[in-house]
Amino acid sequence: MSRINIYKINNDLENQLIQELTDENDYELSDEEFNFELESNYLENIQYNFSMHLYYKDEQQEKGLSWNWVREQFNLGDVNYSVKPKAVLLINEYKIDVTKPDEFEDNIYAVSFGYAFHTLKHFSDKDWPIKFAEHITLNKVKSMTVLSPNSVINKRINNYVNFKDILLDSGEALNQLSANLELDDDFNDFKNSITISNSIIFDVTNPNLESLPYIIDYITFINGSDEIVNSIPYFKEVQSKIKKEELDNELIGTIFADIEEKHETPCIDICEFILVDGVLKFFNQFDNFKLKYKRLSKENIGSLTVNEIYNFIEEKLDDEDNPLEIKIFFEDSEIGSSFVKLKDIISYDSFESPAILDGGSWWVYNSKYMDDLKNSINDLDVEYEIGFDFHEENYLRFVRGKAQEEGLDFDNMDDNTKKRYKQKWYKERVFNLLREEDGFICNDRFKDYVDSYDIEVADLFKLDEKSMFSVKIGGASNLIYVVDQSLIPLKLIDNGEIRDIENDEIPELNKDSIKNVYLWLILTRKTKLPVRNGKPDLNEINSISLKNRIDYWKKEVIKSRRNPKIRINYIDF
Numbered sequence: 001m002s003r004i005n006i007y008k009i010n011n012d013l014e015n016q017l018i019q020e021l022t023d024e025n026d027y028e029l030s031d032e033e034f035n036f037e038l039e040s041n042y043l044e045n046i047q048y049n050f051s052m053h054l055y056y057k058d059e060q061q062e063k064g065l066s067w068n069w070v071r072e073q074f075n076l077g078d079v080n081y082s083v084k085p086k087a088v089l090l091i092n093e094y095k096i097d098v099t100k101p102d103e104f105e106d107n108i109y110a111v112s113f114g115y116a117f118h119t120l121k122h123f124s125d126k127d128w129p130i131k132f133a134e135h136i137t138l139n140k141v142k143s144m145t146v147l148s149p150n151s152v153i154n155k156r157i158n159n160y161v162n163f164k165d166i167l168l169d170s171g172e173a174l175n176q177l178s179a180n181l182e183l184d185d186d187f188n189d190f191k192n193s194i195t196i197s198n199s200i201i202f203d204v205t206n207p208n209l210e211s212l213p214y215i216i217d218y219i220t221f222i223n224g225s226d227e228i229v230n231s232i233p234y235f236k237e238v239q240s241k242i243k244k245e246e247l248d249n250e251l252i253g254t255i256f257a258d259i260e261e262k263h264e265t266p267c268i269d270i271c272e273f274i275l276v277d278g279v280l281k282f283f284n285q286f287d288n289f290k291l292k293y294k295r296l297s298k299e300n301i302g303s304l305t306v307n308e309i310y311n312f313i314e315e316k317l318d319d320e321d322n323p324l325e326i327k328i329f330f331e332d333s334e335i336g337s338s339f340v341k342l343k344d345i346i347s348y349d350s351f352e353s354p355a356i357l358d359g360g361s362w363w364v365y366n367s368k369y370m371d372d373l374k375n376s377i378n379d380l381d382v383e384y385e386i387g388f389d390f391h392e393e394n395y396l397r398f399v400r401g402k403a404q405e406e407g408l409d410f411d412n413m414d415d416n417t418k419k420r421y422k423q424k425w426y427k428e429r430v431f432n433l434l435r436e437e438d439g440f441i442c443n444d445r446f447k448d449y450v451d452s453y454d455i456e457v458a459d460l461f462k463l464d465e466k467s468m469f470s471v472k473i474g475g476a477s478n479l480i481y482v483v484d485q486s487l488i489p490l491k492l493i494d495n496g497e498i499r500d501i502e503n504d505e506i507p508e509l510n511k512d513s514i515k516n517v518y519l520w521l522i523l524t525r526k527t528k529l530p531v532r533n534g535k536p537d538l539n540e541i542n543s544i545s546l547k548n549r550i551d552y553w554k555k556e557v558i559k560s561r562r563n564p565k566i567r568i569n570y571i572d573f
Helices: 011-024 068-073 114-123 127-135 211-223 241-261 306-316 367-378 392-405 415-424 427-438 476-494 544-559
Strands: 002-009 034-039 046-057 062-064 080-082 086-097 104-113 138-147 155-159 173-181 193-196 200-204 235-237 273-276 279-282 289-293 296-301 327-332 336-341 346-349 355-358 361-365 381-383 448-450 453-455 460-462 467-474 516-523 563-570
Touching: 002 011, 002 114, 002 127, 002 211, 011 046, 011 086, 011 104, 011 114, 034 211, 046 211, 086 114, 086 211, 104 114, 104 211, 114 336, 127 173, 127 193, 127 200, 127 211, 241 306, 241 355, 241 361, 289 306, 296 306, 361 367, 367 544, 392 415, 392 427, 427 467, 453 476, 467 476, 476 516, 476 544, 516 544, 544 563
Parallel strands: 381 563, 467 516, 516 563
Antiparallel strands: 002 104, 002 200, 034 046, 046 086, 062 080, 086 104, 138 155, 138 173, 173 193, 193 200, 235 361, 273 279, 289 296, 289 327, 327 336, 346 355, 355 361, 448 453, 460 467
16 A cells, blocks of 8 residues: 655646756656546546656665764664655646547646655645545544634644544634545545645555546546535635735744844744644654754754744844745654755734735635634624714813823923823723723723732723723734733633732622623724624624634633623724
């Protein structure tokens, strides 16, 4: 039995792929060429011509184990291992409908052997394997790798027993699937166990070149079906070169801003694992890394972290450099010494576009993902009271009153003094203090202590209603902060970790103190959200990142057995 790992290559990238294999990675082209003609077994009037070429790399070298040092100390001597050869079988398909001889279709497929998959995934059509999963009947789902952008757990592996459906929650998208197919009894081109990610991986009993055209014909037939058997939320790959460059530039700028401004929470995450020929390899399996950018390098890195990468960028790179091109080298006893680029192993969610970076590619959300997210957001309890809209006249009236209490004349202050005074009485603080007139307890700027550090549990409380409110004014990127931060106090309250509450108006908080958890979002948008079904329509907010965060927040609040609620208001200055 042999494992086949087949990719569909983007037609526009064939020449780039060949150049990558031959010029960049020193693959050799075999002298042999195999050609096959095939009349489709499934598609009426369809005929194929296939030509196959093998690009191979036989590395006749040995590598020393990275942990030979411990063998030496026990006088066991060094041990070397041979690097596995690798190859790419390139398949060119010429497809024609015999009833329309003037119309034809060219397609390109590739099969990877050894560690060659790493090269192919950058040139593959990522929609092709997912489309197969959507149209084929599954007999058993064994495992799924699921992406959850804007979640604390943004990638996870689910394993299943006696399960045959692809069931994902809102805010989740399929990244990798391992399953058994329901195949006809007379189908024997490949076994029913497959893995779907950037490619389709399956086992064949009698591997030979002649079987591959039949397999491609079958996959083409399944993908062309009108019936969607499994409705799968997933990310479609960005194809536009211009759009990919825009997204790359946004990410590069954000990374440098992260480093310069020393953000506590980096904008990027490092994926914990990569898929090697259908087998998961975790980075913590490797004990030695090397970072390299052009001629600059840093060796003997024990573990791969964002901090290590950021330190390397800060020490070695200039503003005009591209950190996404940093190469990360690692050793493995099966595949030898290899590397990935930084862009291949980080995840990032764009603030400017409905796109994410994963596996080295930019992705946008498909309609199933968006529909699930929209439905989840629509289920939220959203409130709007026009009397809480924040107007400049209300703000200035409050600030003038505070200045008068201090014996100052706000209107006659010079510009610098007025600016500093406004910074003292910033908009969010004033909004929260004004709510005391409406029966709220203002907890803004009060500190509640957890062991040796302090936090702010919430901005506002209404204890008679068992409600707490986290308030934020601004656009999408500002509002995301309050969504993330509002979950921390809930866990501390439930664990009884809040020891000392500074605000005397608030008694000791416990699991029963709070039943309603509010996000109070004060929007800076000029036009109000349309009201549908008696409430503001949050889906009209043009930020997938924010809606993903809210969706995750909603589920976490429900898990805590509380009611997630949102208040919307507007600010006009």
